[in-house]
Amino acid sequence: MIARLTSSFTRSAVITALALSVSFCAAQTTSSVYTNPRAGADDPRIGLKGGLYDAGEAAFGLKRIVSLPKPAGFAPDLAAIAAIDAAPEPAPGAPRAPRPPGPAGPAPYGTTNSDLAFSSTHLFVGNYNGVNFYDISDPAKIKLVTSMVCPGGQGDVSVYGHLLFMSVEAANGRLDCGTQGFPVPAAATPTPAPEPASPAAPGAPVARQRPPLPPPSSDRVKGVRIFDISDISKPKQVADVQTCRGSHTHTLVVDPKDKDNVYIYVSGSAAVRQAEELAGCSGADPSADPDTALFTIVVIKVPLAHPELSKVVNSPKIFTDPASGDVNGLWKGGTHGEGTQTTSATRGCHDITVRSDLGLAAGACSGNGILLNISDPVHPVRLDAVNDPNYAFWHSANFSNDGTKVLFTDEWGGGGQPRCRSTDPMNWGADALFNLKDGKLTLASYYKMPAPQTELENCVAHNGSLIPIPGRDIEVQSWYQGGVSIVDFTDISHPIEIGYFDRGPVDGTRHAMGGQWSTYWYNGYIYGSEIARGVDVFKLVPNKYLTQNEIDAASQVHVAELNVQNQEKFSWPANYVVAHAYIDQLARSNSLDAKQVSSLNAAIAKNKSKELKTMAASLDKDAAAAKSPVDANRMHKLADIIKQGGAPLQASLN
Amino acid sequence: MAEEGSIRFAFRLYAAALLCLSIVPAPCKAQATPADAPIVQPGAPGHSNKTLTAATAAGPHREPSEADVKFMQDMIMHHGQAVEMTELLKTRSHNTEVQAIGDRINVSQTDELRYMKQWLQDRGKPLASEHDSMAGMDMSGMDMADMAMMPGMLTPRQMDTLRKSTGSTFDHLFLTGMIQHHTGAVNMVKQLFNTQGAGQDPQLFDFANDVDNTQLAEIDFMQHMLKKEHQ
Numbered sequence: 036m037i038a039r040l041t042s043s044f045t046r047s048a049v050i051t052a053l054a055l056s057v058s059f060c061a062a063q064t065t066s067s068v069y070t071n072p073r074a075g076a077d078d079p080r081i082g083l084k085g086g087l088y089d090a091g092e093a094a095f096g097l098k099r100i101v102s103l104p105k106p107a108g109f110a111p112d113l114a115a116i117a118a119i120d121a122a123p124e125p126a127p128g129a130p131r132a133p134r135p136p137g138p139a140g141p142a143p144y145g146t147t148n149s150d151l152a153f154s155s156t157h158l159f160v161g162n163y164n165g166v167n168f169y170d171i172s173d174p175a176k177i178k179l180v181t182s183m184v185c186p187g188g189q190g191d192v193s194v195y196g197h198l199l200f201m202s203v204e205a206a207n208g209r210l211d212c213g214t215q216g217f218p219v220p221a222a223a224t225p226t227p228a229p230e231p232a233s234p235a236a237p238g239a240p241v242a243r244q245r246p247p248l249p250p251p252s253s254d255r256v257k258g259v260r261i262f263d264i265s266d267i268s269k270p271k272q273v274a275d276v277q278t279c280r281g282s283h284t285h286t287l288v289v290d291p292k293d294k295d296n297v298y299i300y301v302s303g304s305a306a307v308r309q310a311e312e313l314a315g316c317s318g319a320d321p322s323a324d325p326d327t328a329l330f331t332i333v334v335i336k337v338p339l340a341h342p343e344l345s346k347v348v349n350s351p352k353i354f355t356d357p358a359s360g361d362v363n364g365l366w367k368g369g370t371h372g373e374g375t376q377t378t379s380a381t382r383g384c385h386d387i388t389v390r391s392d393l394g395l396a397a398g399a400c401s402g403n404g405i406l407l408n409i410s411d412p413v414h415p416v417r418l419d420a421v422n423d424p425n426y427a428f429w430h431s432a433n434f435s436n437d438g439t440k441v442l443f444t445d446e447w448g449g450g451g452q453p454r455c456r457s458t459d460p461m462n463w464g465a466d467a468l469f470n471l472k473d474g475k476l477t478l479a480s481y482y483k484m485p486a487p488q489t490e491l492e493n494c495v496a497h498n499g500s501l502i503p504i505p506g507r508d509i510e511v512q513s514w515y516q517g518g519v520s521i522v523d524f525t526d527i528s529h530p531i532e533i534g535y536f537d538r539g540p541v542d543g544t545r546h547a548m549g550g551q552w553s554t555y556w557y558n559g560y561i562y563g564s565e566i567a568r569g570v571d572v573f574k575l576v577p578n579k580y581l582t583q584n585e586i587d588a589a590s591q592v593h594v595a596e597l598n599v600q601n602q603e604k605f606s607w608p609a610n611y612v613v614a615h616a617y618i619d620q621l622a623r624s625n626s627l628d629a630k631q632v633s634s635l636n637a638a639i640a641k642n643k644s645k646e647l648k649t650m651a652a653s654l655d656k657d658a659a660a661a662k663s664p665v666d667a668n669r670m671h672k673l674a675d676i677i678k679q680g681g682a683p684l685q686a687s688l689n
Numbered sequence: 690m691a692e693e694g695s696i697r698f699a700f701r702l703y704a705a706a707l708l709c710l711s712i713v714p715a716p717c718k719a720q721a722t723p724a725d726a727p728i729v730q731p732g733a734p735g736h737s738n739k740t741l742t743a744a745t746a747a748g749p750h751r752e753p754s755e756a757d758v759k760f761m762q763d764m765i766m767h768h769g770q771a772v773e774m775t776e777l778l779k780t781r782s783h784n785t786e787v788q789a790i791g792d793r794i795n796v797s798q799t800d801e802l803r804y805m806k807q808w809l810q811d812r813g814k815p816l817a818s819e820h821d822s823m824a825g826m827d828m829s830g831m832d833m834a835d836m837a838m839m840p841g842m843l844t845p846r847q848m849d850t851l852r853k854s855t856g857s858t859f860d861h862l863f864l865t866g867m868i869q870h871h872t873g874a875v876n877m878v879k880q881l882f883n884t885q886g887a888g889q890d891p892q893l894f895d896f897a898n899d900v901d902n903t904q905l906a907e908i909d910f911m912q913h914m915l916k917k918e919h920q
Contacts, residue, residue: 108728108746119811143811146747147891163891164747168726179726184746188891206882207889210733214748219755219886249885262731269738272731305898306882343734382905401902428902449899451892452800546807548892 080486085543096534163188185212204281251312257281279328397432444496455494492516515550533580588616841873
């Protein structure tokens with residue numbers, strides 16, 4: 036079914052792609068590309084004490100206002116952790132020596148918290164064991180309202196109206212949300228004897244083993260679950276859209292031209308299911324089976340009036356080489372030159388971020404960063420693809436608000452490994468910042484959370500969102516146990532850190548999985564999902580890089596829903612709160628001197644329209660000679676606001 | 690059951706409270722206790738929900754499957770050989786590009802070795818299975834030189850040849866050997882997910898998928914390097 040839809044699509048996509056002259060960026064030299072430096076030995080994040088709920092903390096520009104530990108069913112097992120800590124280390128060199136009994140069960144730190152979604156006054160925290168719903172009408176008094184138990188990681192969530200979407204890829208996901216998983220055979224598993232490697236020439240293909248396949252199960256779910264959350268305390272499962280590789284992540288796509296449906300882009304990176312379990316699934320090489328579930332993403336259509344009828348409507352082969360028609364048309368892995376990073380072959384996407392208003396999507400697709408035209412959301416068409424010698428695994432993407440930049444992340448090591456040690460290169464496991472112009476991506480710089488972390492802390496670039504500060508490109512981002520880092524990439528060639536929050540390791544003596552999975556700005560606050568510790572709520576605090584006026588301007592931006600991968604454009608009211616933010620920025624960059632600043636402030640305070648109009652005119656004029664195009668833009672925006680004059684109410688907000 | 694559950698829940702709150710009393714006040718001030726919210730388990734589409742208790746929400750305690758444990762034990766031995774091979778690089782190879790890929794493999798396999806050992810340790814399992822050692826077996830009359838311990842692992846004879854080589858011969862044997870080795874690891878992951886009941890431990894699931902992603906990428910990388918040899 037999926038396959039048939041695809042082949043006809045592929046042809047048209049190829050033609051369009053050719054017409055748009057798809058380019059494939061060759062290896063880029065890195066010597067000229069800026070990478071932010073590692074922090075000095077005096078960084079307060081170095082040497083923080085470990086602990087689950089009592090770790091040492093360091094913060095700058097961010098204040099943690101409240102944290103809620105994971106609730107029952109998801110929470111760490113404190114007794115088990117204590118037992119592990121008390122157990123003596125096994126003697127080295129005795130691999131088969133008896134171990135202390137395993138008191139921990141599968142997860143002493145509870146089940147993994149994952150991605151976040153927001154709707155009105157509710158926060159949805161995904162977890163490998165389900166989703167927790169929180170009331171955030173008063174963020175400082177965040178309150179759990181419903182725990183929904185429904186295992187099957189990663190539990191990525193999106194919300195649209197009364198519908199909640201959840202990604203399932205794990206081997207224990209059941210249609211009935213059962214926690215029992217699937218039975219392990221009672222008798223000892225017949226493990227096939229290790230097969231001797233071919234003694235023939237080294238490098239000869241290893242003989243394929245044919246182990247017994249697990250029986251397919253009609254109880255298993257891999258794909259996207261859809262819940263009706265009209266009654267927040269009684270979520271109801273209305274549909275499960277099954278896919279061949281499950282859903283590692285998914286992206287809500289809202290087509291501005293289609294009011295009756297929403298779409299879901301499914302990114303899957305796990306093994307392909309048996310055809311016996313889900314008809315049509317094939318994990319074969321595309322040369323052997325053109326209908327393979329590899330080298331594609333899956334598009335689900337959700338009819339809003341009948342979400343139970345949601346189904347897969349396309350499986351576009353977005354990696355196709357327009358010249359040869361080979362569906363495995365992008366980066367096949369390989370060297371980019373001496374000393375460069377290994378890049379995963381592009382077999383699927385890990386995550387996709389869409390900007391429906393621009394008709395664009397940025398895909399982080401294992402071996403490539405790609406750009407898609409999604410004007411027709413069911414039939415995305417590749418516009419550009421880039422690779423990078425320092426990138427191991429393209430993980431996620433964010434657009435700048437004006438759509439001229441894309442920040443990609445590299446999850447080198449998969450998230451479970453400590454890759455922010457002082458020995459790990461600053462351009463590996465980092466963000467890569469690209470300029471986006473005329474549908475083409477060009478590398479501008481790398482950014483990595485600068486404070487070296489310990490061997491005990493899993494750390495690499497992870498999920499983040501924009502903070503709507505007018506006049507600047509600012510992202511708050513998670514780095515697992517590297518904490519939260521706020522990066523300003525207004526000058527894309529020189530990204531700088533302007534705030535951070537970090538805790539010591541979850542466990543100060545041994546490696547334990549934890550840290551921030553997602554950290555997103557939502558309506559004036561920053562929310563973090565901590566894998567082991569629960570939910571954190573933060574506020575920005577002014578510092579030398581950020582003023583209260585800028586924070587106030589950002590806090591004026593209110594959205595009804597937030598699904599970070601369905602990125603919406605921010606806009607700001609033309610009021611004096613925003614004007615003051617621009618004035619602060621122009622003062623910081625010395626484009627306005629102290630005298631100009633004080634006279635502007637005085638005129639705004641008095642709200643004298645004639646005086647303001649004169650000032651606006653001179654700002655527009657001075658913009659031509661501004662220190663940078665960014666400052667020129669700020670001056671024009673500021674002039675626009677003060678020309679109109681601010682209503683007293685707006686002025687009083689400041 | 691419900692009673693038992695609420696007692697355990699109460700204990701957890703108590704434990705959390707104790708922690709807060711005994712530790713630095715700053716982080717605890719903000720540490721709120723979990724609210725008393727319903728724990729709902731939705732049914733399959735068209736079926737009704739269940740309400741769970743704090744005790745039942747986490748699900749049954751499940752021991753890792755035998756295949757899971759065996760996978761980790763085998764992969765430890767498998768990774769061990771890769772680290773041994775990358776150690777040889779330091780003295781045998783003069784090619785900086787081969788050394789660079791070797792360094793990366795060394796970093797990832799060393800990190801993963803630590804990870805796998807801790808996974809087994811946390812679950813009270815031995816780091817090696819009985820099958821992993823030929824010690825004590827009567828091997829007289831068997832020629833073991835061409836027998837590999839695990840899929841893709843180099844045979845004793847291959848390892849011996851590698852140890853004795855240097856320069857470009859070494860580089861070639863290293864790349865072909867590591868491709869063979871990684872291909873074996875990728876097959877071990879495939880075999881794990883094709884075993885009934887295996888891979889349901891979430892940490893193991895994530896880890897095995899990452900082994901698959903990383904090693905496939907490294908295979909591609911090394912194949913390109915081999916191609917360049919012929920240019």
